[in-house]
Amino acid sequence: MQDVENTALSESDLSRSPSLHRDDYLRYGRQMILEGFGLPGQAGLQRSSVVVVGAGGLGCPALQYLAASGVGRIGIIDHDMVELSNLQRQILHNESTVGVYKAISAAQAIQKLNSKIQVDIITEALHSSNAIALLYPYNVILDCTDNAPTRYLLSDTAVSLGKPLVSGAAQKFEGQLSVYNFGDNGPCYRCIFPRPPAMETVGTCEETGVLGAVTGVIGTMQALETIRIITGLHDGKPTLLLYSALTVPFFRSVKLRSKKPSCIACGGDGVKNGTIEETDYVAFCGGVRPNWEQKGLSSGSPGARIRVQELKDMFESNTQITLIDVRPTIEFGICQLSGSKNVPLPQLLADPNSHISDDESGQVVIVCRLGNDSQIAADTFRESKPNIVVKDVIGGLRAWSREIDPLFPIY
């Protein structure tokens, strides 16, 4: 990665005499003729640098519009690789880049769209010890990630570096958008959300689902806010935009208050680089480990959990089991293991006793999609029926499909 001066865009940057190539007038002419944009706007974009953290559902559309609009330098940070289940919304990736780092796949796509711009590829996860160094070279930071620890880390780093943070989120049919640490006394993410959300109220797209076009709407708006900031078209009024694809009017916006003097990040003396490095953002967020920290970890009490191979062995040896699938009914209808019965988790938690009898002669095995809800269900059963052997399946049906039956149609 190239090391450049830390430059927040200033008035003089925008008014410096522009040096566009002849072709650029043709290429960007449709936006250059806009009132308030003009040649200075285009030259400002060309001189600016932007970093997109997360090249997933939000990052892809954001990157696409930033590259097309002529932002001179774009950094892409993502440690993850493209999977088939990403293609429904992560529109810069394609079938031939499954298995490739998302940062590389996205960079290839945007360089095809605009070969004139500089693209920096960073295939490592952003964490507290590298955030300052990785984000330092850029004028604007885009949060296109999907987990609370990274959101707080990005906000603190943006405050520490004095850069605007364009933050997006999308889940199910809904999305949110806000610009933090910008404008006259604009708040940071911590000013608005001083405490992380309760663990049980958050989930990734993998857990809750998301309509691809919803991430398209929010990611595109993140690009738009970034372009407004760079070109001086942003009024700097702190706002939280709420989008719901199923409710008219689709957009609502809430005026945000200014920076909080008591905020531990942007109030008082503010956050220090050293503080960021020492902070355990995952612990602060109640241990909601992002996917990249979960990989390879095993959880649950020893012996209480079984691997998919053990479940297969049970099937083959005709061991007597009661197999309970705790996914929502709509998901059970998509696919299920033969012989399993569906008891959605909320129903089970509401009344665990009515779903297994006291004289259950065999073992009870709980399964879900990824192996998280099944742990909760198994613990609940153990409490209510301590005499019955209850196990749950590590990695759930996803692991069954990956390790035992590749034809099992997991989503």
Ligand SMILES: Nc1ncnc2c1ncn2[C@@H]1O[C@H](COP(=O)(O)OP(=O)(O)OP(=O)(O)O)[C@@H](O)[C@H]1O
């Ligand atoms: N700390 C981080 N550093 C770099 N990239 C991150 C970090 N946290 C999250 N991301 C990336 O942000 C992106 C979020 O996008 P999105 O939720 O659409 O993708 P996903 O995690 O692949 O989806 P799914 O939840 O369906 O598996 C992911 O590509 C993820 O790797």
Ligand SMILES: [Zn+2]
């Ligand atoms: Zn703050």
